[in-house]
Amino acid sequence: MKRVLLLGAGHAQLSVLADVMRQRLPGGEVLLVTPQAQLLYSGMVPGLIAGRYALDHCTIDVGALARAASVPLRLGRAVALDAQAREVALADGERIGYDLLCLNTGPVQDRDRIPGAREHALFVRPIETFVELWQRARTLADERPVALVVIGNGAAGVELVLAARAGLGARHSLALVCDGDLLQGHPPTARARAQAALRRAKVQLLPGRCTAIEARHVVVGSMRVVCDLPVVATGSDAPAWLAGSGLALDDAGYVRVGATLQSASHANVLAAGDLIARDDAAHPRSGVYAVRAGPVLAANLRALVGGGTLVPYRPQRRSLNLLSLGDGRALASWGGWSAQGWMMxxxxxxxxxxxxxxxxxxxxxK
Ligand SMILES: Cc1cc2nc3c(=O)[nH]c(=O)nc-3n(C[C@H](O)[C@H](O)[C@H](O)COP(=O)(O)OP(=O)(O)OC[C@H]3O[C@@H](n4cnc5c(N)ncnc54)[C@H](O)[C@@H]3O)c2cc1C
Structure with missing residues (x-):
């Protein structure tokens, strides 16, 4: 029997679980290791913050999926990987050996990039922790007007600050720190629409880089801005625990994989989602690409266990972006096209x- 370790219940790993549920993996003894039995779907988190969804609407029961697939679930967080010894170390000290590793643990955020952020700010990842802390922080906003500053000019930053306006109400002061252009990589028309939506929502744009976060202020360029609630949404990073793993990584620390999602250095490791860097076909890191990789991940794991030909994952050249504007409307963009409104x-x-x-x-x- 080959020991198959599914590490991280990310978007692509859901397809692996569903595949094993439909048809057992002959010759494979499968174990899933992930920190929570409930996966919070990030695409709906802005709607949750805006008060449009309850927590339950946004939650996928990974535990139920694993049970249906007869895959034991071990709750735990990997803190080290030794690809040579084929072993993963968990935060609680346990070491788990494997013959085949299927990696989908998602990205992290560097908590020390902005001095003071670790002590004073909310980070959008892990998303479950963010939502838990947000729910606590918003009790403060129920008591008195607060100053919220979201740091990050990408899709998550824009969605979250607009969601906060919808969820918290008009009496609070909201700002978005933009280090560069808003929504880089989106078409100019979409960026203009987002700018107008932020203006309508009375979100102040603070141009410049956030260089420090203090107990009651954020520092942006030469400005010191009052802030009760700083939220860091400045994109994501590769997990530091992969650095000493022996897996081939790119310069930023992401796992290098080829078309079949096999590690560039270790053929017994498959990886998908935001954690990877494709050697042959670079693509943006987003849930869309992670989801689309799922069926290929499942098929190739099956091929590695049972023998067979591995298939390539051909990422689409572009994807549809749908950003919620907080009030029930959304902004859609595809290539150079964009539109917004209730229909979106x-x-x-x-x-x-x-x-x-x-x-x-x-x-x-089942
Ligand atoms: C607010 C927000 C909104 C977003 N909205 C969208 C959207 O609408 N559309 C879109 O395409 N993208 C969206 N994204 C981006 C999207 O969340 C990511 O691209 C996507 O989550 C990446 O999927 P993944 O499978 O790689 O990782 P994840 O979805 O992050 O899954 C990783 C899994 O691994 C587990 N894990 C993490 N660390 C470990 C560890 N050390 N050991 C074991 N398990 C671990 C996690 O608990 C989780 O279950 C949004 C992001 C944010 C922050």
Whole structure:
């Protein structure tokens, strides 16, 4: 029997679980290790902050999926990997050996990049911790007007600050720190629409780099801005625990994989999601690409266990971006095209609810 370790219940790993649920993996003894049995779907978190969803709407029961697939679930967080010894170390000290590793632990945020952020700020990742702390922080906002500053001019930063306006109300002061252009990589029309939405929501744009976060202020360029609630949404980083793993990594520390999602250095390691850097076909890091990689990850794991030909994952050249604007409307963009409004909001809501429902319904399809 080959020991198959599924590490991280990310977007792509859900397909692996569903595949094993549909058809056992002959010759494989599968174990899932991930920190929580409930996966919070990030695409719906802005809607949760805006008060449009309850926590339950955004949650996928990975535990139920694992049970339906007869895959034991070990709750734990990897802190080290030795690809040569084929062993993963967990935060609680346990070491787990494997023959085949299927890696989908997602990205992290460097908590020390902005001095003071570790002590004073909320980080958007891990998303479960963010939501828990947000729910606590918002009790403060229920008591008195607060100054919220979101640091990050990408999609997550824009969505979260607009969601905060919708969820907290008009009496609070909201700002977005933009180190460079808003929504880089999006078409100019989408960026202009986002700018207008922020203006309508009375979100102040603070141009410049955030260089420090203090107990009651954030420092942006030469400004010291009053802030009760700093939220860091400045993109994501590769986990530091991969650095000494022996796996081939790119310069930023992401796992280098080829078309079949096999590690560039270790053929017994498959990886997918935001954690990877494709050697042959670089693509943006987003949930869309992680989800699309899922069926290929599942097929190739099956091929590695049972013998067979591995198939390539061909990422689409571009993807549809749907950003919620907090009030039920959304901003859609595709290549150079963009549109916004209630219809786009309805569309995003239908896609997101459909995604969660799809994974919730899996166990009953067994
Ligand atoms: C607020 C927000 C909104 C977003 N909205 C969208 C959107 O609408 N559309 C879109 O395409 N993208 C969106 N994204 C980006 C999206 O969240 C990521 O691209 C996506 O989550 C990456 O998927 P993944 O499978 O690689 O990792 P994840 O979804 O992060 O899953 C990783 C899994 O591994 C587990 N894990 C983490 N560390 C460890 C460890 N050390 N050991 C074991 N297990 C571990 C985690 O608990 C989790 O279960 C959004 C991001 C944010 C922050």
């Amino acid at each position: 909001g309805w569309w995003k809501d239908a896609i997101d609810r459909g995604f969660v429902r799809r994974w919730r319904d899996q166990p009953s399809k």
